[in-house]
Amino acid sequence: MTDAADHATAPPRAAPRKNIFRTLEIDTRLLGMIGAFVVLCIVFDLVADGRFLTPRNIFNLTIQTVSVAIMATGMVFVIVTRNIDLSVGSLLAVCSAVMAMMQTVILPDWLGLGLGHPAIWLVSIVVGLVVGTAIGAFQGFLVGYLTIPAFIVTLGGLLVWRNVAWYLTAGQTIGPLDATFMKFGGINGTLGETLSWAAAAIAVAGTIAMILSNRRAKVAHGFPVKPLWAEGLLALIATGAIVGFVAILNAYELPSGRIRRIFELRGEAVPDGFTMAYGLPISVLVLIVIAVVMTVVARRTRLGRYIFATGGNPDAAELSGINTRLLTVKVFAIMGALCALSAVVASARLANHSNDIGTLDELRVIAAAVIGGTALSGGIGTIYGAILGALIMQSLQSGMAMVGVDAPFQNIVVGVVLVLAVLIDIQYRRKTGAK
Template structure:
């Protein structure tokens, strides 16, 4: 008789002593902190929907909200690893602005003189240059922090000022536009979305992937004789996640192209505009980029040696060093990764604006840090999730979007963001005190 069979009656006896909610959470293994954040997000959406007269929870606003959240969500995934190691990066907004300006100048002024404007490789060259610059800045920050021993707060605070000034210096304050047509697809819009059919394909593939992951996890637990979730819990989780995915696809497909763009589309085809013509946006490309980054960063954080080293350093830096982990090199790689993610955020932001401006990324560092902390990343280090940070980015952008719909002044918006960050850190402190 196996140990699992021997302890089963005792486990069932302990489970029967719990309340129905506790038994449900134990069976499904849902993260209570994540549930709390989802509840807060639903509450915020409901309040803003009522106060805005029914404008917030519309396909148009939700689609725009997903696009607006993308660049912050991308950078928040890297900020999780930075904060997990008990560091901070205050420069991500300035890096975004500087890299965006470099990419703008590359494709609007430098490369057209060499290969001509509209060259098919233009967007690839601009993106490659942006990534190289972003990773190089991150490497510089990481080297100063890890090998010269300067605190991350000071290095990145200096970076905030240096790279914001450098962005202005590149063009003496000029706005650079327009961007390459293919590059602009990364910013969303009618052309920067994949349409109704492909959105359903992506949604169905995602659901199949979720089911396969659940089945594989169950098989692995059985293989190593680990406790398994009840079958009804597995079914509930699969159904819930697939319902959320397909619901999001349905919302994206409910947002139609503006009539003017529809008219130009049919005129370009030489056809009459059909009565009640409806062309769906579908999922925006920047949203797909953010989701791809989130999946990749989750894999890095949970399934690679580098990810294990990051959390080991955050949990106990001295013990990690004694265990043979090259903490300096890992720290430098974290900031290089953060710089690369800031470059991806710059691609999305610059493409969405169709211009590189000196105001790009201003105060984005606050939103990124707030998203990571609200998403459950502890400032004391060692704890954090990529999914939580991305959900935190949506929550922070929801606050901004709702206040804009209500006509709230920018200074008051900053006050609300600041209060949200303080409350999130306070709740994190209370939570850790309770479980400690």
């Protein structure tokens, strides 16, 4: 009785003070990854005598990251559902081979579409997407309905699809590819300075609209919301990141010789002091669109909820009515479609299809997803984390190549970083109580 009285008269406990990161609801693990990325860039820039953080190198770094980053967004879904896909590099190769043969043999010779026909690039991409999605769905069927372990199915796919690509091209390098198709590779296709700023303005407006929409939704459902100053600070940070990124890309100017050739094709002379900027690569724009779509799927759709529920507890998900077998087919089909899109970017950047395209990409993609925080035990993963993981890996390899590190030692470093990233992630989850 006395205890109850004492409890009733005791002064209320003060609410625990929140630090700025809790107030902003920022994932501290993501913040740590960004910090590690920044430190990595600064170190490489110092060692490389200021050559790493130049607009030219940042431009090249972004277009080199796109192919792996696109596949890493799909690998998040695969790993979250407690599966693995070792065939993504080979699947990229077979999709690249199909699209290359469509552009150089099937459409021009069999269907009579001349070189440069406006339908060639579009038909080739559609066929590549169909092939990639079909192969992914087939592998998902073997895993989901025939209950063959994903490791075995995709290990077989790693061996099968790359050699199918070899037979499709008779082991030859196929090119040159369609000029419009090659614009998806990066260097041959950019928005230019004006359109890049327009894209930045759209991105800023979309980011602010998303923040306001999330706030209104929380208020409407009675959930706690961040202070207005915190929302404004997040919007300011996002705006600064978008504008800064586009400003760096716009600072990379076309060589004078290329500008001269452009004006010669127009039959004009180059004005004195005239310059042109590359701007935002189309391939990076494709990655941004895919990242937004995959994030919306993960957070706002029934499919996304089913994927994470299945990864968290497959038995409970099945008992709750989720068709986990069909879900597995869908996840692998999405992975196949993203491999086809990556094949577009990779082959367009090289301007041809080669037999070694996508070699070891399966390891890079899995590493990017894991470094980005996707738990191999399933149920946990983010799209933005996988993209950041791909960027960190590419920065690490590019920086080591720039300072003259041998390729074998580069692979050793990447392997060590992967193991350390998993170890740090395990320790972080134990400390925070996350599963």
